[in-house]
Amino acid sequence: MEKYKYLIIGGGVAGLTAAETIRSKDSIASVAIVNDEPYTLYSRVMLSKPNFFLGEIPFDSVWLKNEDWYKKNNINFFGGKKAVKLDSKNRTIILSDDSALRYEKLLIATGVQARKWNFPNSDKKGIYYLRTLEDGRVIMNAIKSAKRAITIGGGFISFETADLLKMAGIDTTMIIRENYFWEPLLDEESGRMIEGALKKGGIKIIYKSEVKEIVGKTNVEAVILQDNTKIECNMIICGIGVYCDFDWLKDSGLKTNRGILADEYLKANLPDVWVAGDVAEFKDITLDETIQIGNWVNAREHGRIAGLNMIGEKIPFKFVSFYTTQGLGISIAFVGDVRSDKSRIVIKRGSPQKNSYGRVIILDKGARKEIEGATLINRTSELAAIAKLIEKNIDVSDKLDKLGDDNFDLKSLIQ
Ligand SMILES: Cc1cc2nc3c(=O)[nH]c(=O)nc-3n(C[C@H](O)[C@H](O)[C@H](O)COP(=O)(O)OP(=O)(O)OC[C@H]3O[C@@H](n4cnc5c(N)ncnc54)[C@H](O)[C@@H]3O)c2cc1C
Structure with missing residues (x-):
């Protein structure tokens, strides 16, 4: 052996x-x-x-x-x-x-791995997941003949693939279970901003909905939603999470x-x-x-x-990770931990009306308040400064007002 x-x-x-x-x-x-x-x-x-x-x-x-x-x-x-x-x-x-x-x-x-749709008829041809190079090859081939597509799920895979499908000239409808895009990771205002970009790009969105039936003999031909709406399609891309x-x-x-x-x-x-x-x-x-x-x-x-x-060193992992995506005229960035449960303070920078909206997420540690993460829509230029503030665990308890002023230069807080 x-x-x-x-x-x-x-x-x-x-x-x-x-x-x-x-x-x-x-x-x-x-x-x-x-x-x-x-x-x-x-x-x-x-x-x-x-x-x-x-x-x-x-x-x-x-x-x-x-x-x-x-x-x-x-x-x-x-x-x-x-x-x-x-x-x-x-x-x-x-x-x-x-x-x-x-x-x-x-x-x-x-x-x-991409979570698979465990659903009657979900083995029909024309239902795709995008995780591996092989998945990519199959989808790239399928878009050559597809006319109508559906994306399932309201996260980054759906955002990016809807953009791609539209660019490939395919009529695209997005079906999401939630009330708004990327709920609950984003707040409603951020979600609506992204939806604005999707809709402007010609993508239809159906909210609070799930597929109840897939129609078609061997290939998918349409889906029927829970409210009996029928949507014709030749392909479905599922972005329903990972495991x-x-x-x-x-x-x-x-x-x-x-x-x-x-x-x-x-x-x-x-x-x-x-x-x-x-x-x-x-x-x-x-x-x-x-x-x-x-x-x-x-x-x-x-x-x-x-x-x-x-190899025998003893180095702790200390790194502030980030993720950015762009398409349809909008840029989205996540940095650090962006969960905003009740124990965290959320400070808003800019606004959807200004088409530049950030949320700085702060952990309330009693005497200290530290930035944990941020979501940035059309404000990606602030990513590096926020990552530094997270990395350095800077106490911002007396800076909350400043953080909410979208003209305030975050770099000035880095010590
Ligand atoms: C379509 C797509 C777009 C993305 N875009 C971005 C982006 O823009 N920015 C960003 O930061 N991140 C993005 N990501 C996420 C990023 O690609 C992943 O976070 C990253 O690839 C994770 O790397 P990894 O090495 O942990 O795992 P992987 O890249 O998933 O590699 C793990 C490998 O292990 C293999 N494997 C699994 N089980 C076994 C087993 N039992 N035996 C042997 N081999 C096994 C798998 O087949 C796979 O090849 C994207 C992901 C996808 C799918």
Whole structure:
């Protein structure tokens, strides 16, 4: 049985960055990556961006590493193989082809999977999810002949795909279960601003609604909503959330919640096992909370820190992550923890009327008040300053008025 000093399950940006970091510090140790998808590292982010999706740039620009890179760095790449069992007692991973690999140190960086529609007739042709390169290829092919599309869900996948479908000349209707777009992560005013952009771009939105029936023989031809409205369509793109697949970790002893639980060093509860990327539910020392974050920069930095800790350093993960998207003439940015439950103070900057609206989310720690996160619509230029304020845990208890003044320069608060 092959044995590796460092074995990495999941070859996305988190897993690959960990391998790259390990190799940069140790030129001889054995390193291997097992990846369910057969591909070398590609940009998942690009899958929903117009230039790639609409074929304006060569397909090959999606690749971030080619096979040569793995060879040159002496990293064994098991592409197209899935880890199906973790036997932590024997430090062994069983793969989908029944082979087994032993490890000294293990990193799990398996990301998340698109939640599937479990619905009568939801196996009809024409129903798509966008998570993998293969998903992207299939959708890019389908838009060549589709005339009418439906997107399901009110989050970033729906926002970006609705924009893409419209650009491809497809009549697009968005169906959301909520009262407004991106509820409850955003407040209603922010949601309405985004809807304004979607509608201006010609996208129809149906609120508080769910599909009750899919019509069509083999291909989807229409959907029927709960109020019996029938909408004709040749394709449906579902953006109804993500989940982590833990089936292969059953009986391993690994502690999981929504993600795999890890401390601030990205160390899981089992000996010599670390976690990185979207799959990690980790102790965030800036926010002092255990959270799970799904974005590219967070996954990359997780990979770097996990890699360093695997080779024996002890570095806590301290990073303020962010996510930005733009389309339909609007830019949206999230930085830090943007949940705005009752325990947090929300300070508004600008307004929807000014077409520039931010919400700074503050944790009330009694004597201290610290910024935890922000949502910024058409105010992305404030992202870097807010990230710094979060990172430095600056007390803003006597600055709340200033934070609410949208002309006030946030950079002046950075000490
Ligand atoms: C369409 C789309 C657009 C996005 N756009 C943005 C954006 O604009 N900005 C941004 O910040 N983020 C964006 N994201 C999110 C970003 O891509 C992810 O946060 C990031 O890719 C997470 O990296 P990861 O390495 O943790 O996981 P992943 O990239 O998901 O990689 C994990 C890999 O592990 C493999 N795997 C899973 N289980 C197993 C197993 N049992 N055995 C072996 N291999 C396994 C998976 O097949 C996958 O290839 C986007 C995501 C999507 C889907």
